[in-house]
Amino acid sequence: MANDDDDEVSAEMIVWPLERLARLIRAREHEDALNPAQWEALRYLDRANGFSNSPGALTQYLGATKGTISQTVMALERKGFITKAAREGEKRSVTLVLTPKGKSVLAKDPWKQLAGGIDDLGGKTRRRLAKGLKELLAGELKRGKLKSFGLCASCRFFREKGRSADSAGPHHCMLLNLPLSAADSQRICVEHEPG
Amino acid sequence: MANDDDDEVSAEMIVWPLERLARLIRAREHEDALNPAQWEALRYLDRANGFSNSPGALTQYLGATKGTISQTVMALERKGFITKAAREGEKRSVTLVLTPKGKSVLAKDPWKQLAGGIDDLGGKTRRRLAKGLKELLAGELKRGKLKSFGLCASCRFFREKGRSADSAGPHHCMLLNLPLSAADSQRICVEHEPG
DNA sequence: CGGTTATGGTATCGAGTCGAGATTATACTT
């Protein structure tokens, strides 16, 4: 194991499987009354915090355009997977919330089924796989000047507070100057900035 | 480095970046007069050997249906990226060949641009990344009972022959019982079976 | 206050994907 850096792995040996894997999973996203675009939106909304469950944030996350996302959101609403509601204190915006039907269909997410294969991987491979993908994604985000959509724990605007009796939650966001519930701090955020 | 297997990496830390990376690259596949489906087909045809450059093989590679691929192929032909020709000795089938225009546009392939980011990765990470992705893809292929589309070198039907003056090439395929040019043996094949 | 500009979302359009199913032509089998 001394010369672990020999035997160069060509970029193709990473790009080709990556590309085909993504394509094949996508091909299975036409089942269960949803299609790939709708799956992507549903997955995002399941992970987004209260500042981020809007069509605009979804647009940025997916690297799409507002018009396209508007259509997809309407399809999801029509099919009963999400509901729309007015956003508190911002009449232009809207909140998108999963219905019970929306939450339950996520169990059949084709990407989620990949998790089984991941469990069979060795610890070293899992660690390096996560690290490599994280860096590749970071590069792609930088190239497209896109947002990171990370969790509070890695955000420069996050201030963790000790437990308190405050019902609004123990933490605080310095950017929006708002209290953060413990649950919300575990979800991805449009405003996230690493730091 | 002794306890390299501690600190479990959750499946989500692999699936989420993987999913978003694939989505973001896909979002950039609308440039250059092509769209994602057409990019996928063009990339495949650039890598397929002489037995595998048909609509049917492309259909299997992408996990799609014949009708869909037929449309995409016609679009690529209409746009001048590929040409269609009759297949030798099989009148039902067709060969799809990249035009010079098709070959040159591949330089702008959004997936290819990922290769730069891969070069920045460390050797260990690159190795494990390739290994992990290969295994995840193998699992996906098994689940969907799909073909591997590997190279001759890993195929159980391949017989490497010594150099000869035979113009048809030095190698041989035991399945189709045909000679194989050195060039073709370096391209992916519908008939590939690991072993 | 009024005007300009920015922002969040929708309406509409045309090109194209996608799976499903029917159709045509060729090949193989018995």
Next chain:
DNA sequence: AAGTATAATCTCGACTCGATACCATAACCG
């Protein structure tokens, strides 16, 4: 010769997608 399998195409309806125009609300500024 009849039946079946295979390679590809055609047609259909539902949907994605970017582009553009549009509307409402918000922010800013003199």
